[in-house]
Amino acid sequence: MNTTVPPALSDAVFALTLALLLIAPLAIAGLALINAGLGRSRSASQALLGNVAILAVTAIVFALVGATFAGCLPGGAGHIFRMAGKPWNLLGAGPLFLGGLASAPAQSQLALIFEFLAVALAALLPWGSGADRWRLTAGCATSALIAAFVFPLAAHWIWGGGWLAQLGVNFNLGAGFLDGGGAATVHVLGGFCALAVIWIAGPRRGKFPKEGFSTAMPGHNAVYVLFGCLVSLVGWVAWNLAGAILWLHAPLAALPVTAINTLLTASAALGSTFIVTTVRFGKPDASLCANGWMSGLVASSACAGIVSPAASLFVGLVAGIATPLLVELFDLALSVDDPSGAVSVHVAAGLWGLFAAGLFAPQPGQLVAQLVGIATLLGVFLPLVYLLFWVLNRFVPFRVDLDGERIGMDLHELGGGAYPEFVIHRDESYR
């Protein structure tokens, strides 16, 4: 088998990585808050319960099925076929039901924890985009599909010694496709899932009237959204550091730069979004600034462990400028009803970060490796998730019925609201 075996972790690095992986779930918590805050008040309880349920479903399904196909580390078993004299490692072939986990090398165990968190985060992205009309059962079924087949395929190709990771060895393309923080496996993949859900479930009722512009449906709680951004930062720094150790094999001395790069990318993105929204609307927009901040964090997932601090600033600057413009483009011109902005934040910023990682990486051929990875995401995973979700929608309908959308997901699916003292407002679109 043509794979590279990573250096074994010392006890100190093992302890540090484990500690980082215990902090990394704050990124999931922050995203859950953002998802809840950007939806309507009458669906807030369902939104947060959905986040928790998706976390649970992905953990169970990934342990039962997904981890087998993912393969945790280069050097693990895989299904390989040969083409043009090169090995193409396509699918992991690990033991079923996490067999032999206790006796696995420390690095494999840490990689498995990382993948548990990554699959949960990837599955949360479509949940925010389908807010206010996507049924909880369908959300859980979709998450199970992501955890069982879609994410493991990407994780094996990129992190598990698959053919994308081996582009450097087999085709002399830099160090192979690099994705230390999960920009591809988590954010672009999750964003594509979000796009597929948006296309299949359709927009919220009244969002795109027959005549005139699309209706603005602002999130119900900006405090949740902005606090979610702060919580995410803590988780993201830990996430990028753990990813740099596990997937980029970064030495301890490189970790402070990775942490600083994460902060710089997010800060530059927030700053540029702040300026763009101020110029366009006269005042900064809180929701779009939150999206800008998140786009910086997403872009940092791809390149924080690879590029210099100056390049990180540039990456964040571009991500922050593009995000509010893309949110408007998707909403006004392309009829994409995405309450959480997952497509413009996670897909666009993730792809930009992956490209920038190749652009600013010191190794020759790295840019082509990153472009091959981007082509794989676009050409394989978007059609794949759309097809899988389209079939799933036939058996587990995604969209709630008209009555459910009218009274809100909380009352319809849970029988009680998140804010019982609030009056349930009459929706203007149902007059």
Place this chain on the structure above:
Amino acid sequence: MKIAGLLVMPAGFFLTIAALVLFPDPMQRSVFVVCGLAVESLGLVVTIKGHMLARGESRP
């Protein structure tokens, strides 16, 4: 139309794979990888266009 666009995207991916296998020269390989991405972008545009047409017909 949306399905047609989604079918064009894997075609771009296979063009990228073909570039890896067929062209050892870095310059030629890079050009064909970019061509593969361009085909995928075309497929994405067709898919989005198909989505917008479908939405226009079903608007209330």
